[in-house]
Each structure stands twice: as C-alpha cells, then as structure tokens.
Amino acid sequence: MLDKKEKVVFEIxxxxxLKVILLLLSVWVLYQVRSILVVLLVAMVITIALEPFVEKLEKDRIPRSLSVIVLYIAFLAVLGAxxxxxIPPVALQIKELTLDLPYYTSRLSGFNFGDTSPITKILNNLSSNLTDSAGSILAGLISVFGGVVHAITVFALTFYALVDKEGLRKTLVALIPIDQKERLLATINKVSLKLGDWLRGxxxxxxxxxxVDGSILAVLGIQYALVLGLLAGLLEVIPIIGPTISALTAVFVxxxxxxxLWKILVVLVAYIVxxxxxxxxxxxxxxQKATGLSPIIVIIALLVGDKLLGLGGAVLAIPVAAGIQVFTNEYMPLIKKR
Incomplete structure (x- = not known):
C-alpha cells in the first residue's frame, strides 16, 4: 500500500x-527614540508617585496648580538638602575606599587563597574596577535624565501632567476606541494606583x-558607613539578592x-535581624496595597532594562513591569475566552 504524501499549503x-512589517518598523522606531522614551517614562513615574499628594492638598481646598507648586518646592528642597x-561625604568615602583598596588587597594576600584562586583574581582586579564601576554608575544615573536639558524636560513634563490631569485624560479618551474606552480607562487608573503604591512603598x-543599616555601622565605628548604608538602600529594590549583597559587602569591609571580631559578628547579625x-x-x-511582583520577574526586568538602556533602564524596568502585569491580569482572561 503506497503512502500518500499530503501537500501542506500555507497561505499568508x-x-x-503588512502587520508584521509595521510591527517591526514600530519596534525599530521605538529603539531609535529610546532616550526620549526614558525621559517620558521618568516623567510618568514621578507623576504617578506625586499624584496622591496633589489630590490630598486639593482636598484641603488648595487649587491644583498651587498644590503642584508647593509640592515641587518641597521636593526640590529635599533634593537640594x-x-x-x-553627596559630598559619600563622594569622599568612595574616594577613600578607592585609595584604600590596594592596602586591603595586600592585607588579604596574607591569607592562603592561592595564586590561581578566583578570590585572589577578584581582589587583584577590585581596585582598578571600582573606579570604572563608579564611572559607569554615574554615567547610568546621568542617562536617566540625559543631562541638564533632559532633567528640566522631565520636571516640566511632570509639572504639566500634574496640573493638567483632566486635559491629558480627555486626550486619552479621544484616542481610545469607543467599545474599549470604559474598560481601558479603568485599567489605566488601576495601573496608576498600584504603581504609585508600589513606588512610594x-x-x-x-x-x-x-x-537603619548605615546608622548601625556608624555606631559600631565601621568605616564607610554612609556608603554602605546608601548601598543597602539602593540594593533594596532587588529582592533577596540585593540585601544579601549589601550584607556581605558590609561584613567584608x-x-x-x-x-x-565581635563587631564583624554584630554587623552580620544586625543585617539579618x-x-x-x-x-x-x-x-x-x-x-499591602502595592502590585506584587515575583522576585524572578523583578530580577529579569532589571537585567532586560540594564541591557537595553543601561542603569536608567534598570531603574525604570520594575515600574514598567508592574504596569504590564496589571494590564496582563486585566486582559488575559478576555483573550482566553476568545
């Protein structure tokens, strides 16, 4: 009995x-204007974070525009302080740490790690890499705002977004198809609330x-307490891994x-507690009110954001991931029903 070969035909x-081409073209355009997208995302995140405070002042019968001005003055005062x-003492401690690293490396060379030990190689490269890392961090922070001009742009966009909230809403409503208008606006509002709760929290x-960590180290008289405290705060955004890295760094320093020895043990116990x-x-x-993101999702978002846009992308990755999660939770049941 002969096998019959069936011809499979794909029709495209x-x-x-055209849809595929349009999608690829859109991705290419977005990548080309990624620096502008970063500015817009930063402005959006700051707007979402500050919106509840503006609404609180409005409830106290303060005009919205005046509420935004008061909030901006307070924000700039805190930032200036x-x-x-x-910043000056942190910069000084980083400089001292950079200068002291060769000495610390030489002290550790007394321990028999062996010439081929990975630990020895890491310690030998640590001094030279720290300066480069500091430069990369600074460059990454600058990339978030894109310099003074982009920083001013971010503050201006945030200001007008907060003042003219209804105008933005009307524009958004005009762009949304009528059949999806109510659901999409409700979802956007939910994203804003959840994302704002997460960011402020x-x-x-x-x-x-x-x-707390910086104060404990300072009381114990541990060197570079301010830098280590700042590091602990910044790494707090990375679940599990961040606190572990900050604790090990403090113990190492x-x-x-x-x-x-008792101080080293106290540092370790204090970080755990x-x-x-x-x-x-x-x-x-x-x-309790914030969007719950899985630690795995947070880490993946940080890696993807850093790969695409550097440190600026990593900073923005988690809020973006949180927003995507809310949209996914809202619309995935509808997609499955189809």
Missing part, C-alpha cells in the same frame, strides 16, 4: 505581511533600610578594615 495574506548634605523601604523585621513587619504593612 498581504495584510498579515540631599545633594548638599549627603519601595522608596520608603529603601530609605528605612538605608538609614568590616573585616578588611580591621574591625574587631533588619532583613527579618523588614520581611515580617515592614513589607506587609507598607506594601
């Missing part, structure tokens, strides 16, 4: 081809952890700087 319509009081956690208090008390209390 011109419309499908941070730059004036925190995360910033508060970063501040608390940074201040305490060890190589010649701190007493602070982390447990955060997980059991602070996070459930502060983040």
């Amino acid at each position: 319509s011109i419309t499908s081809v 941070f730059v004036y009081f925190v 995360q910033l508060l956690l970063m501040l608390i952890i940074g201040v 305490a060890f190589v700087s010649g701190a007493a 602070v982390q447990q208090i955060e997980n059991q008390i602070l996070v459930p209390k502060i983040m």
Whole structure:
C-alpha cells in the first residue's frame, strides 16, 4: 500500500505581511527614540508617585496648580538638602575606599587563597574596577535624565501632567476606541494606583533600610558607613539578592578594615535581624496595597532594562513591569475566552 504524501499549503495574506512589517518598523522606531522614551517614562513615574499628594492638598481646598507648586518646592528642597548634605561625604568615602583598596588587597594576600584562586583574581582586579564601576554608575544615573536639558524636560513634563490631569485624560479618551474606552480607562487608573503604591512603598523601604543599616555601622565605628548604608538602600529594590549583597559587602569591609571580631559578628547579625523585621513587619504593612511582583520577574526586568538602556533602564524596568502585569491580569482572561 503506497503512502500518500499530503501537500501542506500555507497561505499568508498581504495584510498579515503588512502587520508584521509595521510591527517591526514600530519596534525599530521605538529603539531609535529610546532616550526620549526614558525621559517620558521618568516623567510618568514621578507623576504617578506625586499624584496622591496633589489630590490630598486639593482636598484641603488648595487649587491644583498651587498644590503642584508647593509640592515641587518641597521636593526640590529635599533634593537640594540631599545633594548638599549627603553627596559630598559619600563622594569622599568612595574616594577613600578607592585609595584604600590596594592596602586591603595586600592585607588579604596574607591569607592562603592561592595564586590561581578566583578570590585572589577578584581582589587583584577590585581596585582598578571600582573606579570604572563608579564611572559607569554615574554615567547610568546621568542617562536617566540625559543631562541638564533632559532633567528640566522631565520636571516640566511632570509639572504639566500634574496640573493638567483632566486635559491629558480627555486626550486619552479621544484616542481610545469607543467599545474599549470604559474598560481601558479603568485599567489605566488601576495601573496608576498600584504603581504609585508600589513606588512610594519601595522608596520608603529603601530609605528605612538605608538609614537603619548605615546608622548601625556608624555606631559600631565601621568605616564607610554612609556608603554602605546608601548601598543597602539602593540594593533594596532587588529582592533577596540585593540585601544579601549589601550584607556581605558590609561584613567584608568590616573585616578588611580591621574591625574587631565581635563587631564583624554584630554587623552580620544586625543585617539579618533588619532583613527579618523588614520581611515580617515592614513589607506587609507598607506594601499591602502595592502590585506584587515575583522576585524572578523583578530580577529579569532589571537585567532586560540594564541591557537595553543601561542603569536608567534598570531603574525604570520594575515600574514598567508592574504596569504590564496589571494590564496582563486585566486582559488575559478576555483573550482566553476568545
């Protein structure tokens, strides 16, 4: 009996081809204007974070435009105080740490790691890499705003977005198809609320952890306490891995700087206790209304954001991922029903 070969024919319509081309072209255009997208995303994130405070002032019968101005003055005052009081000593400690690294490396060479040990190689390269890393971090931070001009643009966009909220809403309504208008607006509002809760909660956690860890190190007399506290706060955004890295870094610095053994043990225990208090008390209390992102999703988002846009992309990756999650949760059931 002869096997019959069936001919399989795939038909691709011109419309499908055009859609694929249009999609690829859109991706290419977005990639070309990625620096502008970063500015817009930063403005959007700041707007979402500040919106509840503006609404609170409005409820106190303060005009919206005046509320935004008051909030901006307060924000700039806090930012100015941070730059004036925190940045100089942090920069000084980073400079001292860079200069002291060769000495710490030579101290550790007394321990028999072996010439081919990965630890030895890491320590030998640490001094030269730190300066480059600091430069990369600075360049990444600058890339978030794109320099002074982009920083001014971000603040201007945020200001007008906060003042003219209804105008933006009317424009958005005009662009949405009538049959999807109500659901999409409700979803956007939900994204804004959840993202705002997450952002404010995360910033508060970063501040608390940074201040507490830095204060503990300062009381113990550990060198570079301010830098280590700032590092602990910044790494707080990365679940599990971030706090672990900050704890190991603090213990390492305490060890190589010649701190007493009991101080090193206290540093380790203190970081563990602070982390447990955060997980059991602070996070459930502060983040109870926020969008819950899986730690794996957070880490993947950070890696993708860093790969696409550097540190600026990593900073914006988590809020974007949180927004995508809300949209997915809202529309995935509808897609499955079709």
